[in-house]
Amino acid sequence: MTKQKAKAKEQVITVAVPEAGTPEEAKATLAKGIPGWDNLSKEQQTELAEIAVAQRKQRQPVQxxxxxxxxxxxxxxxxxxxxxxxxxxxxxxxxxxxxxxxxxxxxxxxxxxxxxxxxxxxxxxxxxxxxxxxxxxxxxxxxxxxxxxxxxxxxxxxxxxxxxxxxxxxxxxxxxxxxxxxxxxxxxxxxxxxxxRGGEQVVRHIHVDNRGGQAVIAENVNTGGQGNRKSDDQSHTTGAAGIGSTLLGADPFGNGVPISSREGAETMPHARGDKSGCA
Known part of the structure; x- marks a missing residue:
């Protein structure tokens, strides 16, 4: 058994393929040197001949x-x-x-x-x-x-x-x-x-937001308002990394914050009347 296995490992199959010719012409040569050729189907014989001819045309690597x-x-x-x-x-x-x-x-x-x-x-x-x-x-x-x-x-x-x-x-x-x-x-x-590939150049579009006295560099800047409003309409703060949430500021819908005023309001009478004097 050992000797038979050793012989099986040393078995070498030599595929003789003509230097030129079509796969059909190579079949006659392959039929003489391939064990079990007759057991192959016609499709398998054609495939084997095509592969052998294609490999013959390739340049063999150094040995x-x-x-x-x-x-x-x-x-x-x-x-x-x-x-x-x-x-x-x-x-x-x-x-x-x-x-x-x-x-x-x-x-x-x-x-x-x-x-x-x-x-x-x-x-x-x-x-x-x-x-x-x-x-x-x-x-x-x-x-x-x-x-x-x-x-x-x-x-x-x-x-x-x-x-x-x-x-x-x-x-x-x-x-x-x-x-x-x-x-x-x-x-x-x-x-x-x-x-x-050689050298390649990558172009990135960077938007710079310099509101609030500190530059904020980001690919996309969210202003938090409608449309393109002026930077003075919104206050901003930035964290240590230059990115932070916006602070409360002007109402984006145009509603102003109520401010105390004398106009339209009834004046309060002085506690001591209209005339000033000493007690």
């Missing part, structure tokens, strides 16, 4: 090999028959025209993967495939993409540890770590989007 050094560490080599092609593709992956920035980014990836015991060909090439698929336009974007990959990987590792945790403190620790890493990953994606 590398990792070889352990006798004294520790890894050596990064180019996979494939042409090393020059691999090096040029690696430079394009990191948006560089020389090997110095390529070596720097490649070492950063290798150091991280080595710290989590994932420094193998498959994981390293997966990281390169992600960076290449994003098509960095500058070394700054390439550097950010390396950060995005390792941050995402660290977040997934924290989440996996969260699912294995049995104690509340451990669960909280990995939960907080995963949350911070996922927020960082989202921020990195937003940063990359801003870099690719």
């Amino acid at each position: 590398v090999t990792l070889t352990p050094k006798p004294n520790g560490g890894m050596t990064i080599g180019m996979a494939g028959k042409c090393e020059a092609l691999g090096l040029l593709k690696l430079q394009k992956t990191f948006a560089a025209v020389s090997m110095d920035p390529v070596n720097a980014r490649a070492s950063e990836l290798l150091n991280y993967l080595g710290s989590v015991n994932a420094d193998n060909d498959g994981r390293y090439n997966a990281a390169l495939s992600f960076i290449e698929s994003m098509e960095p336009q500058s070394q700054a974007e390439a550097l950010l993409l390396v950060q995005m990959y390792v941050t995402h990987d660290a977040a997934i590792r924290a989440l996996s540890q969260l699912g294995k945790s049995e104690w509340v403190p451990t669960t909280q620790m990995f939960g907080n770590l995963a949350t911070k890493l996922l927020r960082t990953s989202q921020g990195q994606m937003e940063t990359l989007a801003r870099m690719r």
Whole structure:
């Protein structure tokens, strides 16, 4: 049983697709190399041929090999028959025209993967495939993409540890770590989007209310009256933050406050008569 499982894991399926031709023409080639081809429906055969032809037209990402050094560490080599092609593709992956920035980014990836015991060909090439698929336009974007990959990987590792945790403190620790890493990953994606959009200008309309001797800046100012009345018709006060409720003032409906006056009122007689004098 063990040997059979080992052989099953090592099974490799090679899909031979012609360099040119339509999906219908590719079916004849695929029928010879795909196990269980005859068990597929016509729709499934057509779909498989269309996917295979589309992938053949895409540029394949760079592939590398990792070889352990006798004294520790890894050596990064180019996979494939042409090393020059691999090096040029690696430079394009990191948006560089020389090997110095390529070596720097490649070492950063290798150091991280080595710290989590994932420094193998498959994981390293997966990281390169992600960076290449994003098509960095500058070394700054390439550097950010390396950060995005390792941050995402660290977040997934924290989440996996969260699912294995049995104690509340451990669960909280990995939960907080995963949350911070996922927020960082989202921020990195937003940063990359801003870099690719270029500069943008945001115009905000601000109303300045300078009533009462203190400036009040707000997006919308509520005067509390009808229409556009003069600022002298309403008293205002402001709190410590420059925002407060209005004080009572003139009646907004035009009704004046009663004021005592001599007009129209009967005068009161003097207590000692109309003549003044001494007692």
